[in-house]
Amino acid sequence: MTGGPVPDPAGSPVDGPVARLAGLVGALRAHGFGIGTGETVDAGLALEAVGFADRGLMREALAATLLHGERQRPVFDRVFDLYFPATVTGDGTGLRGTGRQGDGDAGGDGGADLAGLRARIAEALAVGDTALLDRLAAEAVAGFGGYGSGPGTDGWSSHQTLSRLRPETLLARVRAARTAAGQDPAFTDRLLDDEIRRAIEGFRERVRTEARRRVAELRGRDEVARRAVAGTPDRVDFLLAGREQLDELRRTVRPLARKLATRLAARRRRAARGEIDLRRTLRGSLSTGGVPVRPVLRRRRPGRPELVLLCDVSGSVAGFAQFTMALVQALRDGFGRVRVFAFVNRVDEVTDLLAPGAVDPAGLGERILAEARLTGWHGQSDYGAALDGFVERYADALGPRTVVFVLGDARTNRADPRPESLRLIVDRARRVHWLNPEQPALWGTGDSVAPLYAELVDMRPCRNARQLGELIGRLLPV
Amino acid sequence: MTNGFFGSVDEVAERLAATGYLASPAIATTVFLADRLGKPLLVEGPAGVGKTQLAKAVTEATGARLIRLQCYEGVDEARALYEWNHAKQLLRITAGRGESWDETRTDIFSEEFLLPRPLLTAIRSEEPTVLLVDETDKADVEVEGLLLEVLGDFQVTVPELGTITATRRPFTVLTSNASRELSEALRRRCLFLHIGFPEEELERRIVTLKVPGLDASLAASVVRVVGALRAMRLRKVPSVAETIDWARTLLALGADRLDERVVRETLGVLLKHQDDIVRAGAELDLDAV
Numbered sequence: 001m002t003g004g005p006v007p008d009p010a011g012s013p014v015d016g017p018v019a020r021l022a023g024l025v026g027a028l029r030a031h032g033f034g035i036g037t038g039e040t041v042d043a044g045l046a047l048e049a050v051g052f053a054d055r056g057l058m059r060e061a062l063a064a065t066l067l068h069g070e071r072q073r074p075v076f077d078r079v080f081d082l083y084f085p086a087t088v089t090g091d092g093t094g095l096r097g098t099g100r101q102g103d104g105d106a107g108g109d110g111g112a113d114l115a116g117l118r119a120r121i122a123e124a125l126a127v128g129d130t131a132l133l134d135r136l137a138a139e140a141v142a143g144f145g146g147y148g149s150g151p152g153t154d155g156w157s158s159h160q161t162l163s164r165l166r167p168e169t170l171l172a173r174v175r176a177a178r179t180a181a182g183q184d185p186a187f188t189d190r191l192l193d194d195e196i197r198r199a200i201e202g203f204r205e206r207v208r209t210e211a212r213r214r215v216a217e218l219r220g221r222d223e224v225a226r227r228a229v230a231g232t233p234d235r236v237d238f239l240l241a242g243r244e245q246l247d248e249l250r251r252t253v254r255p256l257a258r259k260l261a262t263r264l265a266a267r268r269r270r271a272a273r274g275e276i277d278l279r280r281t282l283r284g285s286l287s288t289g290g291v292p293v294r295p296v297l298r299r300r301r302p303g304r305p306e307l308v309l310l311c312d313v314s315g316s317v318a319g320f321a322q323f324t325m326a327l328v329q330a331l332r333d334g335f336g337r338v339r340v341f342a343f344v345n346r347v348d349e350v351t352d353l354l355a356p357g358a359v360d361p362a363g364l365g366e367r368i369l370a371e372a373r374l375t376g377w378h379g380q381s382d383y384g385a386a387l388d389g390f391v392e393r394y395a396d397a398l399g400p401r402t403v404v405f406v407l408g409d410a411r412t413n414r415a416d417p418r419p420e421s422l423r424l425i426v427d428r429a430r431r432v433h434w435l436n437p438e439q440p441a442l443w444g445t446g447d448s449v450a451p452l453y454a455e456l457v458d459m460r461p462c463r464n465a466r467q468l469g470e471l472i473g474r475l476l477p478v
Numbered sequence: 479m480t481n482g483f484f485g486s487v488d489e490v491a492e493r494l495a496a497t498g499y500l501a502s503p504a505i506a507t508t509v510f511l512a513d514r515l516g517k518p519l520l521v522e523g524p525a526g527v528g529k530t531q532l533a534k535a536v537t538e539a540t541g542a543r544l545i546r547l548q549c550y551e552g553v554d555e556a557r558a559l560y561e562w563n564h565a566k567q568l569l570r571i572t573a574g575r576g577e578s579w580d581e582t583r584t585d586i587f588s589e590e591f592l593l594p595r596p597l598l599t600a601i602r603s604e605e606p607t608v609l610l611v612d613e614t615d616k617a618d619v620e621v622e623g624l625l626l627e628v629l630g631d632f633q634v635t636v637p638e639l640g641t642i643t644a645t646r647r648p649f650t651v652l653t654s655n656a657s658r659e660l661s662e663a664l665r666r667r668c669l670f671l672h673i674g675f676p677e678e679e680l681e682r683r684i685v686t687l688k689v690p691g692l693d694a695s696l697a698a699s700v701v702r703v704v705g706a707l708r709a710m711r712l713r714k715v716p717s718v719a720e721t722i723d724w725a726r727t728l729l730a731l732g733a734d735r736l737d738e739r740v741v742r743e744t745l746g747v748l749l750k751h752q753d754d755i756v757r758a759g760a761e762l763d764l765d766a767v
Contacts, residue, residue, distance in 0.1 A: 034662060042515060042669075049514045050487060050507060057487055060507035068665040070522060070672040187736040188699045190763055191706040198709070255659055 017047060021062075024083040027225035028066065031075050032235055032466070035066055058084060071232055071252075078209065078229045082221050085213045087138060113143060114164065122170045125199050126177035137206035140165055145211055155218060158204075158211035165207075167200050174199075234465035238320035238437045239409075246319045249465055250326065256469050257330030263473045264334050304336035305477035306401050308429070310390060312408030313368055314344045314381040320437040321407050322365050324468060328405075329354045331476070339397050345382035345415075347389045348372040383410060383449070384418035391421045398428035403477045406434045406457070410443070410450040417449040422456050433475050434459040435468070483513045483540040483606070483649065499528070499535035500684050508671040509536060518629045518650035520614075520668035525655060526717030527673045533610040533651040542606040542649065547596035549617035555624060560598045560636060563591045587638035597628050600648040607648040614664075615654040622664055625652075630667050676718065678705055684718060689725040699736045700725050703762075707748060710761055716748040723747050738764050 025040050046061040059080055067076055117140060124132040145161035148154030174196045179189070216224040230236070233248040234256075241249065277298040285292040309328055311321035325340055332338045342350045350372050353364070368374070376385070398404070404425060410417075426432050434457045436443065436450055443450035443459075453459060462468050484490045490513075491506040501509070509532070512519040521529045537544040547558055567586040574582055594602065600609040611625065628634060629652075632644035652668060654660055676684065678701055685697045692700075700721065708715045716724075724747045733740045742764045749755045758764075 036666065039666065042517070045515055046511050049511060056503055057507050060504045061511055063504070064508040064511055064669040064671060067670050068662065069670070070674075073672065187738070187741065188702050191702050194706060194709060195702070255656075259659055 017052065018044070020083050021047065023222055023225075024062070024079060025066065027079050027083070027222060027229075028076065030226045031079070031229070032232065033066070033072055033075075034068070039065055055084060055086060075229060075232055078212070079225050081209045082212060082216045082225050082229070085216075086134060087213075088217075117143065118165065118167075118170060119173075121165070121167060121203065122173040122177065125170065125174045125196065125203065128199065133203055134206055134210075137203065137210045140207055141210045141214060145207075145214070156211045156214040158208040161207050161211065162204055167203050167207075168197075170200065171196055234469070236465070237463050238323070238465075239316065239463070241319055246323070249319075249323055252465060253323065253326045253330055256465065257327055260327075260331060260469060260473050260476075261334065264331070264476060268334075304334075304401075305403055305430075306337040306399065307335050307339070307476075308397050308402055308404045309338070309340045310347070310386075310404060310406045311340065311342050312344070312381055312383070312386075313342045313365070313374065314379075316411070317407070317409050317437055318365050320462075322368075323465065324405075324407055324435070324472075325350075325354055326364065327468070327472065331472075334476075336401070339394075341390060341394065341397075342368050342372055342374055343381075343386035343390070344374040345378065345380065345385050346374055346376045347386045347393070348374055349394065380413045381408070381411065382415040383408065383412040383453075384416045384421070387421035387425070388418055391424050395428065398425060400430055402429045403475075404429045404432040405475075406432065407437075408434075409436055409438045409448065410434075410453050410459075411446065411448050414447050417452055419452055419456060422453055426456055431477070432457040433471075435462040435471065436460065437463055439463060483536075483542075484510050486510070493539040494535050497535045497538040498687065499531060499539075500680060500687060501532075501535075502673075502676060502680055505532065505671065505673060508669055512651075512669050513649060515669070516647045518652060518668045519671060520652045520654065520660070520665060521671045521673060522654050522656055523673035524675070524715075524717055526719035527675065528718060529653040529673055530610065530612055532673070533608055533653070536649060536651070537608040540606060540608070540649070542608045543603065544608050544610060545596050545600045545603070545648070546610045546612060549611060549613045549615075549621065551616055551618065553617050553621055555621075557595055558597050558621060558624060559595050559628070559634060561593045561595065562587070563593050567591050589639075592636070592639070597624075598634055598642070600650075601628070601632055601634055601644045602642060603648065604645060606646065609648040609650045611650070611652040613655065614652045615656060615658045615660060619661070622661055626663055626667065629664075675708055675715075678702070681705075681718065681721060685721060685725045688722045689729055692725050692729050693734060696728065696733070696735060697725065700728065703736065703741065704748065706762070707758055710758060712749065712754040712757065713751045714749070714754065720748050 021040065021044055025035050025043070029035055043062050043065040046065045047058060050057040050061045052058065059077070062080065063073065063076060067073060117136065121133070121136050121140070124136055141156055141158065141161050144164045145156045145158065146154065147157055147160060171193065175192055178192060178196075212224060212229070233245055234252055236245045236249070275298050277296045280296040281292050281294075284294055284296055288294075307328065309325060311325060313321045321342070328338060328340070338351070339349065340351045340354055341347050350368050353367055353371060422432075434453060436459055438448070438450070438461065440461050442448065443454070450459060460471060462471055484493070487503075487506050487510045490510045491501050491503075494501045494506065494509070508519060511517075521532060523529055534544065536542075547553075570586050570591070571582055574585070596609070600607050614622075614625070629650060632647050633641055635641045675681070681704070682697055682701045685692065685701060686694065689697075704716050704721045704724070724744060727744050727747050728736075728740070731740070731744070741762065742759065745755050745758060745764075749758055
């Protein structure tokens with residue numbers, strides 16, 4: 001990367017900056033960032049240009065050269081903190097030794113420590129001293145985050161640290177400190193609580209960073225960077241995504257839809273050109289002595305494809321279904337007709353709830369559950385009954401131009417799967433795809449009847465937004 | 479290859495500040511790198527955080543010349559790169575009656591009949607130049623392909639004239655509001671900078687700088703209220719430009735501290751949708767007292 005000698009960052013003799021940079025890039029690639037060699041070289045040049053003295057500058061330099069979008073920034077920041085940590089735990093066992101709490105028993109002096117630390121954290125939050133907060137987070141993890149006793153079983157836990165420290169309970173104390181300091185004129189007082197809450201959340205993130213850093217020292221950076229850093233939202237497993245992650249996912253619907261629309265348009269253009277019609281080309285070549293001078297292209301059948309979406313919206317897979325509904329709805333322009341049906345154990349049409357303008361993605365799930373009749377006698381999903389009901393009541397939605405997407409995990413709670421209904425749908429529709437948010441290894445386990453349905457339709461695993469984007473882009477009819 | 483406008487990151491921040499642009503460390507670092515590595519700078523971020531202003535500030539700080547290409551739907555090669563002056567060519571052909579065709583042809587495809595557009599102008603420029611490609615996301619995909627060629631090697635091929643390579647690379651800034659996803663290939667050739675809303679401290683300094691007459695504690699309150707609004711779920715959250723507007727408004731109204739009435743009456747400066755105003759009013763308890 002450079003001709004001259006490069007000073008060693010953070011005093012780590014084991015690996016130089018080049019190795020660290022390569023490791024960082026490797027970890028980012030593992031998170032799905034498309035970083036080419038050219039950019040890695042640029043990153044090296046950038047590091048050389050800003051020097052190694054200021055960690056903030058290094059972070060910005062690497063971000064400028066390696067990132068392609070703001071969405072990647074949170075992941076980048078976490079990985080950066082692992083490869084270029086602010087501090088390195090000294091070899092002195094002072095901090096470490098006192099911090100070991102073995103079986104989780106805090107003990108008398110541990111409790112006193114805790115109170116003192118909480119007081120200092122409250123103070124730092126009141127003043128808003130970020131450097132001090134970093135140090136306190138380090139102290140907190142050192143003091144209360146350690147578990148296990150021997151090599152291999154020990155580690156550092158941010159969860160344990162935070163549940164002992166309970167920084168969220170410092171709110172009142174910080175508020176008292178800030179109002180006592182007389183910083184606030186009357187009107188802005190009402191903003192104080194939210195501001196403090198944000199500051200506390202910031203502190204929690206500092207603790208998490210610190211715990212990751214310590215675990216990385218213990219287990220090796222590459223491992224932790226790949227596994228302990230949550231990925232970008234489009235790689236979060238639908239079934240494991242929390243509320244916040246689903247919110248974040250929803251924000252990716254529109255960009256994703258835009259991308260898919262472009263891809264679909266390109267496929268349509270290609271399809272419109274058609275393939276060579278061999279029979280007619282050869283027939284035409286007779287007039288030129290058998291030389292096919294003028295290739296004849298097969299005409300494309302006109303008519304826009306229709307789409308039917310059949311979604312399980314019961315608790316476990318609701319996030320997946322909602323995301324997909326919003327996505328397909330955003331792509332609606334490209335199709336003759338899009339109809340969306342939801343079911344738990346009864347099927348009902350929800351196309352109107354998704355109509356343009358009416359879509360408020362955040363409340364979509366509740367609205368569907370509130371306004372559509374999706375459950376009969378009980379609240380558990382029953383694929384057999386739902387498919388049966390669909391064939392009985394909405395068979396008119398199916399036709400030779402219809403492509404059906406079924407979304408769900410095929411866990412039918414031991415009810416009769418009634419594959420004959422699905423077979424009927426397959427016969428009527430042009431094509432049926434089943435997107436299953438579970439990984440294939442789990443198909444057929446417990447109450448899953450996925451293998452049975454998979455015999456009839458093309459079933460594919462679809463576990464995160466990235467996979468969904470790829471599948472939809474490929475499977476949507478043109 | 480590099481311009482060498484700046485010697486260090488701190489120098490960037492200082493010289494930009496001297497022009498009235500307070501740069502965050504991220505902005506200063508990236509500008510420094512763009513200058514040092516000679517790569518174009520892709521700036522993204524919400525409207526009104528000073529993306530275009532950054533290019534202007536760099537121009538002013540370095541005493542360079544600003545060349546601006548405003549992108550819009552339908553902007554094409556003839557608008558962005560170069561065009562032949564057809565009318566003049568016709569005149570030349572008519573005037574040169576009796577000449578052989580070869581003579582005419584070599585003549586009418588010479589410099590004299592070339593109309594350089596922003597990209598070509600920037601590449602041919604001998605003096606230090608800042609090239610601003612504004613709202614890149616508004617342009618069509620074809621123009622992006624054109625930009626790839628121009629920004630990758632800083633050279634342009636005019637079939638009749640040959641390849642023109644930049645003698646000194648212009649400091650290039652592309653801005654985007656992300657109304658369309660720019661291609662990965664274009665992003666790859668650029669340094670990426672996202673300008674978000676500034677930190678509280680920085681925004682307070684910006685407000686104080688732009689609205690000099692404003693009381694310091696009032697400026698602090700203004701920034702805190704704006705910060706609270708940004709944390710709400712609004713259709714359009716206020717940007718730095720709106721913060722400054724609001725501060726100016728308060729100054730003009732002669733308000734020396736914030737209270738319910740003042741905020742309620744001037745909320746329209748910050749928020750541009752009626753439902754946002756209603757929601758913000760409810761969350762800030764404006765009607766409670």
